[in-house]
Amino acid sequence: MGIKIYNTLTRKKEEFVPITEGEVKMYVCGPTVYNFFHIGNARTFLVFDTVRRYFEYRGYKVRFIQNFTDIDDKMIKKANEEGVTVKDIADKYIKEYYTDADKLNLKRATVNPRATEHMDEIISFIKDLVDKGYAYEVDGDVYFETRKFKGYGKLSHQSIDDLEAGARIDIDERKKDPMDFALWKAQKLGEPAWESPWGMGRPGWHIECSTMASSLLGETIDIHGGGADLIFPHHENEIAQSEARSGKQFSRYWMHAAYLNIDNQKMSKSLNNFFTTREILEKYDADVVRLFMLSGHYRNPINFSLDLMEQAKSGIERMKNSLTNLKYIVENGEDRELTAEEKEISLRLNAYKDKFIEVMDDDFNTADGISVIFDLIRDANTNINEASPKKLAQNAIELIYDLLSPLGILQNTDEDGLDxxxxxxxxxxxxxxxxxxxxxxxxxxxxxxxxxxxxxxxxxxxxxxxx
RNA sequence: GGCGACAUAGCCAAGCGGUAAGGCAGAGGUCUGCAAAACCUUUACCCCCAGUCCGAAUCUGGGUGUCGCCUCCA
Missing domain, CATH: 1.10.10 (Arc Repressor Mutant, subunit A)
Known part of the structure; x- marks a missing residue:
């Protein structure tokens, strides 16, 4: 029995079988760096950070790629508003991203590639698609011809016709089909542009991820992840581009994190129910944010509210209390071997780890994982006291930190003493x-x-x- | 219109065929100089109606309600 993953592609839970034994090659769509990231972004990042940590916990070597989209309409708009270059905006918000991400205790990716740093590869990727007849050029724009790619719609489980029936997209007469999407956009006045076989221009949104994923991980990767809203069109398009070009399956498993809502509604600037991660981190520790976000399943939407943050805060308090109480016993407890009865307690405590792995293996059920940790904590609280040997308390402490580690909770154990x-x-x-x-x-x-x-x-x- | 998700205690949330985990909050109790922490006890006709089954929160059908994607979006 190994790890099972719910695969959006097949709509089933599947046993995870890596391409290369013991390794996980995963790509997660990162932020467009035109602003501080909000708590909805944070949920997605946190989910995949946990997935990554859990794979590592289970002994896998993980190559974890998360990109920065540093050139697109929003970037250009922001740069124009502020009267600076697009690169200035990107540099600034990438720096801010790391500030918040580090504080959230998100492990640094193996690589955080930037679209603009892979321009040559993006262009040659598009060129391959044109050469293979999957893409066509019109007035300096290059479009992907969706009807040429047989599998189009397999991720979102929609046919092209159905998608078109509900489409609210503008009809562009130059495109062969309304569902065709831009791989390359001809330069408009005042926009940053790169030289290409089709003239000056910039890449469309979807192409960067396909390019960087294949470039950094290979033509077939193990896991591709992102927010649920990326299923269509972004991930659908990534599949089309990548598989049209390579003729191979792009990603074996597709994982999607559900939304974080506020008052049961999607966060949006127009509704003014928007929180940046930074704002929340000013009021709550990363541990609290993480416990809150991981206390539900990643495929279910969660609702954000300050009240729920308070509840999570109390949960963290319970964990911390147990740990400080156990540490106190390590310092003041008895320095002796375990009695037969204590050995039994120790054995039982260690068994929580098996249970933890069992539930987490099942599609990263962090909610169940957390409840196992609380079970462990109660057991330790009940059965370890001032008369217990140091060893037993130490055993429990290590176990609690161990189970908490894939969740990234309470991992900064450096504590100041008292003056x-x-x-x-x-x-x-x-x-x-x-x-x-x-x-x-x-x-x-x-x-x-x-x-x-x-x-x-x-x-x-x-x-x-x-x- | 197409595709999909969800509805479990005051709040949050697992469970997904074998008789309801866990957290928060509340009430009562134990311990304590007091307090805190901890522990114990206590709180569920699993949205409704049919059906399948020895057995359903879990499966099927039909409702009702909420939400998402189909457009930039995590």
């Missing part, structure tokens, strides 16, 4: 308590609380944590 002043206050309070001077003890505790240090009295002494 001398605070340590002295804690000592003073302990003395006051021994003298039954509870008023003074409580005063110091309140003072520390105001400083962000929470004290908890245990049978073995005082335990502290940060608020």
């Amino acid at each position: 001398e002043k605070i340590e002295k206050m804690i000592e003073d309070r302990q003395r006051a308590r021994e003298e039954k001077n509870f008023k003074e003890a409580d005063r110091i505790r309140d003072e520390l609380k105001a400083m962000g240090i929470i004290l908890e009295d245990t049978a073995k002494g005082v335990r502290w944590k940060r608020a």
